Amino acid sequence: MISLSRSTRALGLCAAVGALAFGTGHSIPAMADDAHEAHYRLFVGDHADGVVRAFDIHDGAAAGTFEIDQTPALTRSESGRTLFAVQGDTGKVAVISTGISFEDHGDHADLKVEDAALLDVAIEGVKPAHVVEGSGRIALFDDGSGDVSLFAESGVLDGNFEPRILKPGAAHHGLAAPMGDHLVVSVPHENADEPRVGLKVVDADGDQVGEVVSCPGVHGQAQSARLFAFGCRDGIVIASPGTGGEAPTLRHVPTADLGEGNVSTLKGGTAMTYFLGNYGPSSVVVIEPGDETGFTKIDLPTRRVDFALDPALPRNAYVLTEDGQLHLIDIVAGTIAQSAAVTEPYSMDGHWRDPRPRLAVAGDRIALTDPREGVVRLISTETLEETGTIEIEGTPYTIVTVGGSGAVHDHE
Numbered sequence: 001m002i003s004l005s006r007s008t009r010a011l012g013l014c015a016a017v018g019a020l021a022f023g024t025g026h027s028i029p030a031m032a033d034d035a036h037e038a039h040y041r042l043f044v045g046d047h048a049d050g051v052v053r054a055f056d057i058h059d060g061a062a063a064g065t066f067e068i069d070q071t072p073a074l075t076r077s078e079s080g081r082t083l084f085a086v087q088g089d090t091g092k093v094a095v096i097s098t099g100i101s102f103e104d105h106g107d108h109a110d111l112k113v114e115d116a117a118l119l120d121v122a123i124e125g126v127k128p129a130h131v132v133e134g135s136g137r138i139a140l141f142d143d144g145s146g147d148v149s150l151f152a153e154s155g156v157l158d159g160n161f162e163p164r165i166l167k168p169g170a171a172h173h174g175l176a177a178p179m180g181d182h183l184v185v186s187v188p189h190e191n192a193d194e195p196r197v198g199l200k201v202v203d204a205d206g207d208q209v210g211e212v213v214s215c216p217g218v219h220g221q222a223q224s225a226r227l228f229a230f231g232c233r234d235g236i237v238i239a240s241p242g243t244g245g246e247a248p249t250l251r252h253v254p255t256a257d258l259g260e261g262n263v264s265t266l267k268g269g270t271a272m273t274y275f276l277g278n279y280g281p282s283s284v285v286v287i288e289p290g291d292e293t294g295f296t297k298i299d300l301p302t303r304r305v306d307f308a309l310d311p312a313l314p315r316n317a318y319v320l321t322e323d324g325q326l327h328l329i330d331i332v333a334g335t336i337a338q339s340a341a342v343t344e345p346y347s348m349d350g351h352w353r354d355p356r357p358r359l360a361v362a363g364d365r366i367a368l369t370d371p372r373e374g375v376v377r378l379i380s381t382e383t384l385e386e387t388g389t390i391e392i393e394g395t396p397y398t399i400v401t402v403g404g405s406g407a408v409h410d411h412e
């Protein structure tokens with residue numbers, strides 16, 4: 001269980017520095033007569049066509065349509081300035097500048113809203129897949145080659161895209177997480193048909209440091225504070241940063257006590273240090289890392305469709321289940337605090353890639369794609385009531401939100 005005192009302390013920290021780093025939408029302290037403005041933009045990937053559509057949340061106005069090659073997986077950068085549209089089967093990653101940025105002015109941040117744009121940068125590979133950011137660097141893992149491209153966000157935005165390419169091992173559905181000057185990377189089985197065996201640390205040259213840590217079938221990762229967590233078939237691995245340039249340390253924690261299931265998708269808390277993972281088809285698990293890693297499994301009424309954390313309200317996470325109910329999870333209590341019907345049922349029977357809703361959080365709204373109805377539903381994080389819809393062409397599917405609030409004023 002996550003203690004209340006800690007959450008209070010974390011909240012204070014978040015209000016001071018968290019908004020900038022995580023784009024969470026907290027109001028930022030500013031000079032007394034400054035105007036404050038909030039601006040949130042959502043990006044929606046189509047389920048059938050290679051297109052990403054952008055919308056501004058406050059008025060639902062279109063903010064750009066970006067033609068790409070294939071229905072994309074979407075990952076945003078931590079700053080929210082960049083969106084990666086990964087198209088594995090075509091070997092490409094399109095990069096979109098979201099147009100929303102914050103400039104740090106010490107005691108406050110200035111909000112800048114520009115047009116979103118598809119950048120000229122071409123990231124190509126054999127079968128690019130997971131994009132993971134950490135320690136100010138972004139690592140793109142190429143499942144088709146096993147290579148890792150390592151680069152800074154600023155290079156992508158400035159048109160100076162010169163990734164460092166590391167070759168930590170053979171091709172597999174893998175991942176790489178930057179931690180300081182090191183990376184944590186997945187390790188394939190010698191036989192490509194067998195599940196991935198674990199994780200290892202590599203240095204800046206891609207050379208292994210220390211032993212491989214067992215993490216069968218490793219899939220899914222998230223960062224919270226300076227820790228990374230990874231999902232395994234028999235538990236999780238927590239990676240802690242090394243001190244003074246030393247390599248991070250990896251620790252496997254079993255989850256057998258939680259019963260049938262395993263963690264393969266993770267989200268990391270921003271203002272509080274915790275992870276939320278899937279566990280079997282009808283549960284989620286709150287993971288509190290520490291000397292004694294704590295697990296709180298929360299059973300859902302039906303099977304899980306998607307889940308998201310609330311960066312502005314650190315106690316809150318939201319889970320949509322196949323009966324069309326949206327559940328507010330109280331992370332601290334480890335319970336479902338509230339539930340509301342928000343869509344028609346979306347059965348989890350059928351193909352895992354069938355069009356089903358996905359959710360993201362933008363300020364005090366949950367934005368949820370409803371592919372069958374061709375809309376994004378905006379839902380209050382406070383009441384779970386729908387406050388509006390945005391009609392979207394095609395079949396809205398993957399969704400990412402960016403934005404926050406900041407000062408809008410002239411600087412001499």
Ligand code: ZN
Nearest residue numbers: 105109110407
């Ligand atoms: Zn300013």
Ligand code: ZN
Nearest residue numbers: 130173219220
């Ligand atoms: Zn994957």
